[in-house]
Amino acid sequence: MSNHRPIKLNSYYKDFTSQTSVNIRESLMRPLTLLSNGLLGFELKLQLYGQDNSDELPIRPILSDTHLFLPDADLYTSDSDVYLLYRAAIAHAVAHLRYSPRKSFSRTLKPMTIAVVSAIEDARVERLLIQDYPGVIDWFIEFHIKEISCSQLSFSSLISRMNLALIDSQYQDNSYWVNKAKNMFEAQKDLSNYSAFRRLGSILANDMGQMRLPFDPHYYVVSPSYRDDNSFLWDYEDFDTSILDKHEIHDKNLVIQSQQSQDLKTEICNYNVMAEVELERKNYPEWDNRLLINKNNWCTVIEKLFTWTGESNFEANSMDRSILSLLSVSSSDRSHRLRRQWEGDELDLNAAIEGMINRQLGLDFEPRFFTRMKNEKHSSSILVLLDMSESTNELVGNMSHSVLSVEKKAALLLAQLVIHIGDRIAIHGFSSNTRAEINYYRLLEFGEPLDPVVINKIQSATARYSTRMGAALRHAFTCLRQESTQHRAILLISDGAPSDVDVFFNDYLIEDARVAVEEVRKYNTKVYCMAIDSLADSYIRTIFGYGNYRIVDNLQSLPKYLLDIYDYLKMK
């Protein structure tokens, strides 16, 4: 059965990805995450995982309560097939997460029983899901039809035929065992009765055992390919292969990931031997929300000269042109129409009519009947403040970019845009290590051209320590105050809540940051936050207030977000 709607992946992704080498599977993660979160009602992290050796058995998705790992292995599958496979895998995972008991005791069960009971459980939860989402039956069924193996009498063949029989009411099979499974399954009226289906699975496994079909758990893979490996269902505590435990799987992947990022970090640190020169120290107050006082001279901001050795591999020429292409359609155009002018390019019709009427009525009037366009120059200064704390080394959602790299990209895009239009922009960064040391770096100064040296400098900035947002914002404002332009704004780009090692109350630094934002706003300066963390909603709103922040969870839309933010920041 073919899907009703042709999936137009290729055309979409050809148009919308800037690099040709982009991994289509990775770019599928966002729409699929949106889909799975929508179907599930809460967040399930999707992640690709690969196969080391192509000689091994095909791999299956792996499910835990928080993650779904999707195989990135089968290179022969086309992109739209991959989408269909992942989509079915997600729906199947949603079915398990909604309806399956976790980690059943498996010690006394034979591997074959586990396989049969798992297949029955797969069918049961899918059927429950189909009651919720009638359309998903189409997502599943085509894999059953495509992957059924009828050729031989084997355990795998019988299981795959049973799977099809349980999902497709039209399917007829000549195996006694398959038909028995189907009849017993249909006879169970209450799909939510797990234990009844569990018994049914045991009976069928027993029958299967008597058929003396060979079963080797090492060569058995769950069918069809969208179904997970069922490690979600079982607690293999007596197997020493801890790999099957969900936490282990989860942790194992994370360990690999963090190991990789650790290696990367070490590499970067070796690469940039930081020899920091202190430029200036300045003390700032901090708001204590328990005592309700401003603790004077509480925090010390240390401005340091940002030095780096070595060149970044970033090519200035390869800068994303996407934002400039947006410019032609944006409202960022600085020019605006002046009405009721003495002279101009076009007639101001309303003014002309009004003038004529006043003349008829015998009233005074001025013949200011024209409109013309006017350009304004250098009317705003924007200070972009980058959060350079340790946590920004983490990867964004399902993507392979770190938060810091997204921050840098955003800052550079915005700088390119702002300088192109003719406004002023600076890019500063901060990280903190207790109240005595808030490190502050000026990466791009106001009025400085965005040349390759500066771009390399920004690209090579590294992350460490914590996020004492309030003090950094106060210092950023001190820097921004020296600008004499008409509009001033601070754009903070961050991944999360303020924190520092010498603070133990969650809301203390959040409240301080909120107060700092209020203080800055008193001076007619806008403060806006771009948060690169989809869970940031609650505290970011506390700090910056309704309508003054934006959560970025989609890199493709970054240029558009920046354009919106810039439009906002430069306004009165």
Place this chain on the structure above:
Amino acid sequence: MSSIMQDYRIQTEPFYRPTHNEIVLYEQAYKHRIPLMIKGPTGCGKTRFIEYMAWKLNLPLVSLACNEDMSSSDLVGRYLFDAQGVTWHDGPLTLAVRYGGICYLDEVVEMRQDTTVVIHPLTDTRRILPLDKKGEIVHAHPDFQLVVSYNPGYQSPTKDMKPSTRQRFAAFEFDYPDAAIEAEIISHESSIPIEIANNLVEIAHKSRKLKHHGLEEGISTRMLIYAGILISSGIDPHTSCDMSMVHALTDDPDIILALQGFVDAYFKSN
């Protein structure tokens, strides 16, 4: 005089399904002629509610969709040339003030703040509208009431009302109706079975959770009604939803795929 306003009267009862006690609240507000502000996402029934109330209270309804190029003349009126010379023409607001009725300014925050101030003397106890150019002060008809609406969700942060304007209004906060009521509305408006309407509502709920994740607004009740109308006229649900909900809502290919996923999850292919 009444013939002028005849065109503004609503002849047949508009379908409106109350979600809370908004009808009673409106009637009380109208009794005291309190100006009203209706906030809510696009397509959730704000305009329909006003139409219904105008019909129920038997009042003419003068609606005006606001935009940022609007000047105060567009509201209060202007002199125009005619055969005799120049003649004053009342604007929509002046019409409602002079002859009585509800003046409904839709998307009021789109209007520039300096234009909006012309409604100030109308919306306090004075209830007058000075026509500077004509040298006339119009005292509001006893039936006159001002109602404004806007959508706080997607308004850009640059557009907002002055506090001095806001504070003249009592406010209703509208949202999409609860699932059961929304399905009932869709089923009624588009004549589709309630089961299909339920599915459409479920899809909409999932899309509304994508707000702040790439969507400025989720699928509205109005979009669902369009989808329902297309379905009831024989177009298959997938195509109907694609037309009226998915592609109408966004250009973002990721979101389109996700929305189509929701649609596919609820409707089997033929």
